[in-house]
Amino acid sequence: MIVGMLTAMPTADLPPSPSPQATPAAGDRGDACPGALRLHTADDGALARIRLPGGILTIGQAEALGRAALRLGDGDLHLTSRGNVQLRGLAAGCGGELAAALDAVGLLPSREHERVRNIVASPLSGLDGGGAQDVRPWLTALDAALCASEAARGLSGRFLFALDDGRGDVAGLGADVTVRATGDGRAWLGPGSVRVSAVDAPRAALVAAETFLEAARSHGARTWRVSELPLPQGELDHLVRDRLTAEGIAQEVRPEPVGSADGPPPGIVGEALSAHVPLGRLSALQWEALTVAADTELRLTPWRGVVVPTVGATAARRVESLERLRGAGLVTDPVSSWLRVGACIGRPGCAKAHGDVRADAARALESTGRPALPLYWSGCERRCGHPRGDHVDVLATPDGGYRLSAATTAGTTRTVSAAGPFQMGAALAAITS
Template sequence: MSRTTADSCPGVLRLHEAADGPLARVRIPGGRLLPQQIQALAAAAHRLGDGNIELTSRGNVQLRQVRDAAELAGLLGDAGLLPSRSHERVRNIIASPLSGRIGPHPDIRPLVTALDTRLLGSPRLAGLPGRVLFTVDDGRGDVSGLRPDIGIHGLDDDRFALLLAGRDSGVRIPASAAVDTLVAAAHGFLELGTGQWRLQEIDDGVARLTGLLGCSPGTERLEIAEAAGPPIGWLPQDDGLVALGAGVRLGSLPARTAEFLAAIERPILLTPWRSLVITDLEEGPAEQAVRVLAPMGLLFDADSPWLQITACAGQPGCAKAHTDVRADAAAAVEAGRTTATATVEARAVSAEAVVTAGRQHWSGCGRRCGRPAGQITDVTATPDGYQVGFPAD
């Protein structure tokens, strides 16, 4: 399939004209943010945006209602969040957030850094569509299920499985060749593509790309499971320190809360589940962080119903949305209607009549933007009300 229009994913230098104003998307490879970068994002949201930092399903962030694009670029550039004006939209790298801190899996953090460096260093790769997704999974299987265009999945013998178009290609590569293979695959995508935004849109793309790479797929195939949920709560690290996994309601982090996160002075990891992980804490500071941040709305309870809910921008941010879905979803959570026995309705119903349970995505229209992969209940706004579609539908 060939696209008739160019990829229009926003960045910092190319804003999207949303219904509520210009929107910027900042790529955060591997989700890693230093304290000064969190502070810069908080300042940008407060001074130049609507006062919130939106977390995305690719571990990136968005700022809405940007009032001064040049000032935003300067502020983020000074913080190291805009290392290249030509490559800023192609740095979509999701990595296992707990890698190197928790569990017996290999530490893939150096691979993420090396991959980002190589992407930035190739003028040709600036031409990748902004929707192309790389994943680096250390073997625990938390991010491979996010259907990457190009990814690697750690195995037990210092090798990686090469993932292409969301599935195991059958190719096995040594750890020492992992970054070279990812970069070569990105070049191969450009060679094969005729305007497509994703590898799965290219006819016979996986077979043709493995041929370009000169790889011989084996017969073994990993079963790629549905992506895991966010790590939430008290997470003991292997080095004796503590990480804190925190959910963010509907993925919207107030700038004031981000300022408190920056003040902790520890690296923060953004996850593709619109949550974050505060890393490398002593137990005392970790306990204090929970006492301060929980009343500000961060979620440290893995059983919180908020962790089951995602939503698109809705009104007023999107002109195509039929209603303010975030407000409706929040009202449903607060009323306990997202953990009740689900009801099946053939017709559209009012927001107050939506009753459902489990993982669910609220959408302002039939495009269902931001919908997570996997089995999920769709709560979709129509001109006549909400239509609820259960996973078995």
């Protein structure tokens, strides 16, 4: 169920409404993805999802989100697999107040585009000497172009852009549009499977997204993701190339580079600190510790972690700040078992869930230790937020137990049942042996 909050918002606090001619593309109909202005009703109250392109927050924005979580929600900040933030436990009718608070710190640059600003970017770009180039200019340009595009309003809240600095991290996340630096001042673009100049990369990414919308509309398809588009293999690539040519963007056909989908390891990395957030839930104390450690901003990662830039800090200060993050309960050990465990919200937040998967995941971790494959705990068959790549699928069942299977590139193994979290050890051994 969706709670419409737009009528409660003070119009003076938000950008003007679109003209009557600016209608969203057909693919937007029925898209129930929550946002900052369209709240979703869950069992623990309303839920708001705030899009943060590249996962980047200034310190002022981070402090404003922390205050909103305490004043309007359950007090915690919930990280998503796209580097965004969710506020949960919101009271009905708080939409106007939340929108005003977000707009005051620049988190609502466009009311019409706030749900489609899904952009992940290499979180260590420009901080550790890795990658081929800093993607920050791409991020700024793509977000601005996205918010200025009338057509882009038709994208669904599930559509994803990825800006990879060349190291292959976010290129492995299965985004709908991927731009990856190639090291020679150029960038690979998919769909299209072409290389373009680095200067043209942000515009080319938007062209690819708009081409997807045109293709979906021409085929009468209500599709949210590129993978759902009912076209023969390679046809969208050709459509994108034709559109790039029409836009005057030079291109060269090249195969897709391999991506790894590996996030930053916890610890001190270059001129930054990296911390993992167990199950993606940050308390007010942890959020404050992160903002205190940062110099100017935070970078939330698609792996439910936080990169804290500390450019110019001394080595001693970085060590001290990292210890404070560890003391606040964040993971700073690169071999921690928590890095291999994820879960959906489960009970009591979701009515569809068959169990409190987060509590059970923590209990199981105490008894089983570091798993051979990453574990992802799901409260129901929807498997919200489940990862790409090889992992053990831990699915809650109506009888209070769990069903385990290994989801790998070789296919799914046989299914094993466990009566509860303390029986996970034997079940995991049976699955992974």
